[in-house]
Amino acid sequence: MKKISLITGLLFMVSMANAQINRDRMQLNIPTNAQVTMHKIIPDWSGYMTDPGQPTLKVRERHYQLGNTQVLDLEVTSTKHAVGNFTTSTCNENRTLNGWQYVSLSPNNPQILKFETTNTCNNGWWWQIKDYRVLTQWTDWTQFDANGLKARMCYSFETNGQKVVYLQLESKHRATLECAIKTCQTDDIARNGWRKISIEANKPTSYKFFYNNSCDDGWWWEYRNRKRQPGLLENDMELIPVDE
Numbered sequence: 001m002k003k004i005s006l007i008t009g010l011l012f013m014v015s016m017a018n019a020q021i022n023r024d025r026m027q028l029n030i031p032t033n034a035q036v037t038m039h040k041i042i043p044d045w046s047g048y049m050t051d052p053g054q055p056t057l058k059v060r061e062r063h064y065q066l067g068n069t070q071v072l073d074l075e076v077t078s079t080k081h082a083v084g085n086f087t088t089s090t091c092n093e094n095r096t097l098n099g100w101q102y103v104s105l106s107p108n109n110p111q112i113l114k115f116e117t118t119n120t121c122n123n124g125w126w127w128q129i130k131d132y133r134v135l136t137q138w139t140d141w142t143q144f145d146a147n148g149l150k151a152r153m154c155y156s157f158e159t160n161g162q163k164v165v166y167l168q169l170e171s172k173h174r175a176t177l178e179c180a181i182k183t184c185q186t187d188d189i190a191r192n193g194w195r196k197i198s199i200e201a202n203k204p205t206s207y208k209f210f211y212n213n214s215c216d217d218g219w220w221w222e223y224r225n226r227k228r229q230p231g232l233l234e235n236d237m238e239l240i241p242v243d244e
Contacts, residue, residue: 006219041066045075049127056134059127063090072098072115074127078105081157083216084132086113091121095128138168139219147228148172151221153181157210163211165192167221168205177226179207184215189222198229 020179041064056079063072069132075087085100098115105111129131133139135155144150149171153210167181199205 003004006066011021012048017021022059046125049128051108054132056127057132059086059096061088061125061126061127067116069116070122072117072125074113074115075110075112076103076105077108077110078134079107081135082133082136082156083135084129085130088113088115088124088127090123091118091119092123092126093121094119095126102129131233141170144172147175147226149175149223149226153183153219153221164212164217165209166206166207168204169197169199169211171199171201174201174229175199175226177223179221181209181219181221182213183211183217183219184213185220186215187213189220194224 023211043062043064045060045062048060052060058077059075060075062068063070065071070090072088074086074092076086082105083103084105086103087096087098087100089098090097091097097119098117101113101115103111103113121134136157137155139152142150143154149169151170152168154166154168156166158164165181165183169179175236176196180189180191180192180194184191191212191214195207195209197205197207
C-alpha cells in the first residue's frame with residue numbers, strides 16, 4: 001500500500017508540474033501572438049520625403065486599416081524650431097479631406113500626426129503643408145512708415161530653452177524711441193516690456209525681448225516717444241535735418 005501511495009503521489013506531482021508548464025506557455029504565448037498580429041496590421045514607414053522649398057523639413061508616412069477605418073500616420077521632422085499645419089491623404093482627388101493639424105516642432109524631434117478616414121479612395125499618398133515657418137528665420141520687412149521706420153522679427157531660444165523674441169528695426173533717420181513687440185493678438189502690446197533705444201540711420205539693429213506672450217497668432221510692434229536726432233545720414237555727413 002505504501003508503494004502504491006508513493007507512485008500515486010509522484011504521478012500527481014508530475015501532473016501538477018505539467019499543468020504549470022502549460023500555464024506558463026499560455027502566458028508566454030499571449031504577448032508573442034499579439035506582437036506578431038500588431039506587426040501584420042501596422043506596416044513599415046515609407047521612405048522620407050522632402051519639400052525643396054523647405055530644406056529643414058522631412059516627412060514619412062504609413063497607412064493601415066483598423067476595422068472600417070483607415071489610419072494615416074504622418075511623421076514630421078524639422079532640423080530647426082518651426083510651426084505649421086499638415087494634412088495627408090491617400091486620395092489624389094481630395095488631398096485635404098482629412099483636415100489639417102497644427103504642430104510645433106523642436107529640432108530633430110520627430111512628431112507623429114494621426115489621421116483617420118473612412119474614404120475608400122487609395123491611389124497613392126500625398127501630404128501638404130500651409131503656414132509653415134521656421135521660427136528662427138526673420139519674417140519679411142514691414143514697409144517704411146511715415147517716420148521712416150520698418151521692422152521684422154524672429155524667435156530665438158536660450159540654452160535653457162527660454163523662448164525670446166528679436167525685433168529688428170531700420171530707420172532712415174537717426175532717432176531715439178521706445179519700442180515693444182507681441183506675438184498674440186489678445187495680449188497687451190506691453191506684455192514683453194518696452195525698450196528704450198537709440199538707432200542710427202540705415203543701420204538695421206536687433207533688440208531682444210523675453211517671451212511672455214500667451215499665444216502665437218501673428219506679431220505686432222509699436223513705438224512711442226520717437227525723437228529724431230541730428231547726426232549721421234546716408235552720406236555720412238553731419239547734417240541738421242530740414243525735411244521734417
